[in-house]
Amino acid sequence: MLKRITKTAYTNVRKLCITTTTQQQIQEEIVKQEPMSVQVLKHPDYFNVHNLFTVKDLFDARVHFGHKEGSLDERMIPYIYGSRLGHIIFDLDQTAEYLRKALNIAAHVAYRDGIILFFQRGAQHVHLVEKTAIECGEFAHTRFWRGGIFTNSTKQFGSITRLPDLCIFFNTLNNVLIQHTAIRDSAKMLIATIGIVDSNCNPNLVTYPVPGNDDSTASIELYCKLFKNAILRGKQKRKEHLEQNIY
Template structure:
């Protein structure tokens, strides 16, 4: 597991909190002090809690689980998408669609619709539609891509969620809580860390801070996910090879059994023919006498 050093956290500005007048008292234990009216986050705690969050992310990915990366604020969007894509995980970086988790059965129908529209583009069906219908379908596809493009391959609610900024993603956090989905989160001094299973105290307003934290989680998830997929592929090929060998052995056995039956039938037919010939010869001899 690639750990993030204190110097890296410091250089990324992870320790900068909000103005002291905007703090949430529940973040008190993660605050080192204040400077020029700004709370300074205790990076030793950040480092320790980040390690714990990475270990959990590793465990989820190692068993083939899914981590949903969520960050719709401007500072987090690029890092969320790039990291999730690299790990092969779903993400939301534009707008959280209400019910994405708690009403996934309905949302999954919209995801299927997106896949259908993508297929229309691939096979040329979209170009064959009347102009008005084609334009409407293109607009629908564009909207669905913005809202659901990052979760297009998510077939069920995730096993865990990573979130940047609890205030911005309050709906996503509430939905995850309702479904008892563990939440890893970058939490600033103005937020209540209570909903988080794995809080990571740090600056959620700076691009570099968001990037270093999301990449720390994403990198371990990517590594374990790759190992899991490779093992699944190995098992798949092994199963295919086993099935092929069994099929060949079964075919060989059936062919041998068929050949044996045919040989027995041929021998029986030959024996019957001999008996018939002997009987006919005996009848002819008796007739001559």
């Protein structure tokens, strides 16, 4: 009786495995028949952005350093590891996960020939961010944000204007207390946003928040390098697919 049950169980498991394998093969065939742009979108990491950095790279760039405990925004608590000597410390495992998602989105937007706009309000890093935007063929806004650029662009520019498809904020505050107005305007116009959110920031209006230091030169240099590489990877794939006529 025991042998019969064992044999029956083995047969059922074998049938289940065959069925599962068949379903996977059918799914793969369906994916292959779809346009390349759809296949790329369904892939979890088509541009291999996960290998652009490690957690140690984030640590070396001081991404884990937040502001003093007294300035902590309660909405940032889920991203915090703890504190040391009165300063907030970010959980870099979470930061790495959120940053990879943000890089993947940036690469996809670049692959679809979208417009990407970099933002930076700190005077110390303005040149670096503008230089990065030029190197990857995108745009940067590093000066005072005039209200209505997104929400009332037709009147501002005197004609119908194409808005960016993605905004990347290397810091999300105009100063210590006030959030960058363009974040609110982007949310109103349904423009996707990526934002480096420090411990004193509000991540709620940012589509893809990345918890981390937004002040140190080392961290900003790392962010610029990563987003530039992700965008260039997306553009390179687009170029290859257009040349092969499979886009």
